[in-house]
Every structure is written in structure tokens, then in C-alpha cells.
Amino acid sequence: MARRRRRRRGQGAGKRTSDDGAAAKRRQERLINAKIYQFFFDALDAAADDLARRKRAVDQVLAASHPEATVFEDxxxxxxxxxxxxxxxxxxxxVIENKTAYLFFFRWGRVGEExxxxxxxxxxxxxAIEAFEKMFRVKTRNDWEDKDDFKTFPSRYAVFEES
Known part of the structure; x- marks a missing residue:
């Protein structure tokens, strides 16, 4: 005959409650840690995006008259x-992103002069992008989308650097 175990009041029940409380505390700590990690990685992504946006410097001539301007994308x-x-x-x-508008800026001349x-x-x-791509095509005979496979042509400009 199988014997039934009887629990005494206060034995085992309290232990189970403390185990459940510890498990709940661990779950809460994991949730808080996940939120902290998510916040941290979101901040890193935002900083990387901001750095990529600021990576390209505005031309020195334009920066003097438009200090708040930034280069739009690439x-x-x-x-x-x-x-x-x-x-x-x-x-x-x-292509410049300004507080109030988008600008297409271009500067030309002899090397060593402004x-x-x-x-x-x-x-x-x-x-602004359309104007940029059109001028790039006129000056180089290449499309901006194909800049990685750039081909030089006589009496045309060549990419010196993506500034």
C-alpha cells in the first residue's frame, strides 16, 4: 500500500515560495539587462549613423558661409x-543638407587656387541629387551609381577622391 506523504504546514511550502521568488527575481534581472543591452546597442547604432553622416566633410569654402551644413548621404x-x-x-x-533646404554646391578651378x-x-x-548626378555625368561620362567601376575618358575629369 502506498503511503501518502503529508506535508506539515510551513514545511516545503515556504521553500517553494522562496524558490519562485528567486526565479522571478532572476527573470526580472534578465529583463532589465536585456533592456540595458538594447538601449546600449541602439545608442551605438545612432552614434555610428551620426559618424557616417559626419564622415564626409563639407568643402572649406562652403563651411565658412554655412557652418551648420552637412553632406547629404554619400x-x-x-x-x-x-x-x-x-x-x-x-x-x-x-549635395548639402542645410536647416532650411538642400543645396547642390560645386567649386571649380586650377589646383592651388580657391x-x-x-x-x-x-x-x-x-x-539636389538629380543635379549632382547630371553634373557628374557631364564631367566624367560615368554614372554616379557606377562610380566603383569608374572608367576614364580623354578630356574628361576623373575621380580624385570621394571627399
């Missing part, structure tokens, strides 16, 4: 053209 490059017997020419192009520059204010980022 739309920034310096082009060079070299001909025999002449000083090389440069052409700098950038050169001339122009700013075109655009209503949207797409308009």
Missing part, C-alpha cells in the same frame, strides 16, 4: 583633369 566627390603643359583642374561637387564656386538651392533632396 553625395560628395573631387574630380581632377590633367592636360599636358597645363596646371591640373579640379571640380568639387556636394577657384570659383556656385550654390544651387533645391526644394527636395531628390532635386
Amino acid at each position: 553625395y560628395s566627390c573631387s574630380l581632377r583633369q590633367t592636360s599636358r603643359g597645363q596646371n591640373p583642374k579640379f571640380y568639387v561637387m556636394q 577657384g570659383k564656386w556656385k550654390i544651387e538651392e533645391k526644394d527636395t533632396a531628390d532635386d
